[in-house]
Amino acid sequence: MSQINTANMKVVEGSYAVAHAVMCCKPDVISAYPITPQTHIVEHLSQMVANGELDSEFLTVDSEFSALSVLVGASAMGARSYSSTTSQGLALMYEVLYNVSGMRMPVVMNVANRAMGAPLNIWNDQQDAVGARDVGWLQIYVEDVQEAVDATLQAYKIAEDPQIRMPIMVCMDGFVLTHVYEPVELLDKELASQYLPAFQPEKILDPNHPMTFGAFADPSTYTEFRYQQFDAQLKSMAKIEKAAKEFEEIFGRHYGGLVDSYFADDAEVVIVTMGSVIGTIKDAIDAMRKEGKKVGLVKVRSYRPFPVQALRQALKGASVIAVIEKDVSIGAEAGLVTDLKSAFYNSKIRTPVIGFAAGLGGRDITIKDIRKIVDKAEAARKGIESEFEFLDLRTEIL
Amino acid sequence: MDIKAGRLVDPCSTRLTKTGAWRTFVPVFDHDKCIKCSLCEIYCPEGCIHQVDGLFVPDLDYCKGCSVCAHECPRMAISMVLEEK
């Protein structure tokens, strides 16, 4: 997937690496509220501002709701805007999420994915962002810290594209990626500026050209506003691919655009997933390949827009598909597996698909778990016994 | 109407809508009584009373007939009359 130049690598905390990437994007305004496990990102950013390394307006606000609302005003003034949050904070932003996308503001936000309460739980899963899949924001899920760094820079390029003008969440697993120390190639500031030009807003709040932002739309136009957002998301698929390709040309690293794959071409069992669990799955695949098992992986990098064609293409050769995801749609399976099955329904693909809610509230997903899932998938080729299940459910305490 | 134009709206554009159609009573000004205090202009919720050639005149395209002007006029120079339409 990525080719890393080890000579320039430094061992840093994931949150620092992302904060450094944000610094290289030179946001005008940063507005955030403390919440675990996101806080280190904005702590690092405020230190950069305090040291004079980063010339940004940093607002310490009264809630996540305010944090994102501040960026509505800043963005309307033509600011490159940044925030970062997780879990309950993202939920508190919910109303503003719709507003930012509806007003077509290219805000970029890192989401340090974390479980939603109740019960209160600060550990990683992806319920927070997957639960906000319909709000109009693009969602990119990353597998490691390096990708989090690189995707953050790419996100501004995609978001600020004049044909897109949509906000983006760069989703990185909380603690697993935010708090890990690993070797990372930090972005070169000049190369970052070369990749990401200054933001050129169309219209801003300006007394010389006094436009009205955020008017009220009745049934005669509301549908068309929604359609435009929908259309922009579909158009963004090509931009996501392009942003990844242009990034590779300058920085030499590539993670796929919409999707990526690992030994998927000849695989019989293909695992589909998002986020940091991919590292474990790759190790499991390496081991199983040595044993002669034809197992592969398709990584969903862009969850919104949902890359229907790219997934049909990447999965057309599979005999059985197992979706592993860290979220659940209570009462109806889970986000990724539902979307994937829906992508296949009107295609010729009739491959069995089974889904697993795994790693909820921070529970480890081990190589042994992956093997278990692969065994279940192989069994499903002969007939699906369970379409969707909770992995490792501790039935003894139920 | 082009909603592609940045989803934004041009300034002062409610002028396109003639709210005078809402009116039942119309203000009639007795300019001889007027002392040009301009209270009618200041208080008018529509902002549609202006001096034209030195006389205060309501713009009937927008006047909703609320009668605030008539009520506040210190010289009772404005009367509200049922409008024949």
Place this chain on the structure above:
Amino acid sequence: MENSLLAPGHRACAGCAMPTTIRLVLDAAGPNTIVVSPTGCLEVTTTPFPESSWCVPWIHSLFENASAVASGVEVMLKRRKQDTNVVIIGGDGSTFDIGMGCNSGMFERGHKILYVCYDNEAYMNTGVQRSGSTPFCAQTTTTPPGSKSKGNPRPKKDMPAIALAHKVPYVATASVAYPVDLRRKVKAALQVDGPSYIQVNAPCITGWTFDAGTMIELSRLAVETGLWPLAEWVNGELAGVKKIRRPKPVTDYLEIQGRYKHLFKKNDCGDQLAKIQAIADANKAKYKLVD
């Protein structure tokens, strides 16, 4: 006012105090002003897409976040060293209740923003429900009088005191019936290097129910009875009050509004009228409104 910064053609009710209030504020602030507004009557009546009454740059985001949105606007103006006024104009629901968290944050961070609340004392846009600003005994659709109710059971929230508790350097109350006073206060507020708050009495014909023509008279009566003292505070100190030359009984104000008519119909509401008079008398004493 031919060069008014609020165009006609807006959809506010005939006899609404809100557009007059906006025009007076914009008159004083001038065209070099950016206005931020929360959701409410103001927003729906002045910006029905694809039209807008605003002749200055204007932005609406949500019901409860105008202060945060304005904070983002203000930091960008400072960043660009641009000397433009930032004025929030919102109703009492967003100001007193749902936007309180954002308002508190904006006041506390000390942004140079003028917050103008046009206070019509209930949630009018949704159909006249009680807000934290609704005065004692007023009828709303969620505080209806009945055999066990005499209207709103609680007094009005003291929002200027909340602003003062944040050390907001300029705080004032005003009335749509006193245009010279209101414009002067807006100009004074915009001179302050920090947040400012002006709360304007702005009758709502739909919620208060009165003859449309009496809108200004009603707001004047609120002042003349002592129920709406016109005051201003500079750096936390009471800096001025408008004296009442001929104080009037509160019943003069109450009896011409539908929202208080139950107080005059029911025989057992004498206590309530006395309590409202006591509120006015307490204001007169506290602010020394009558010489």
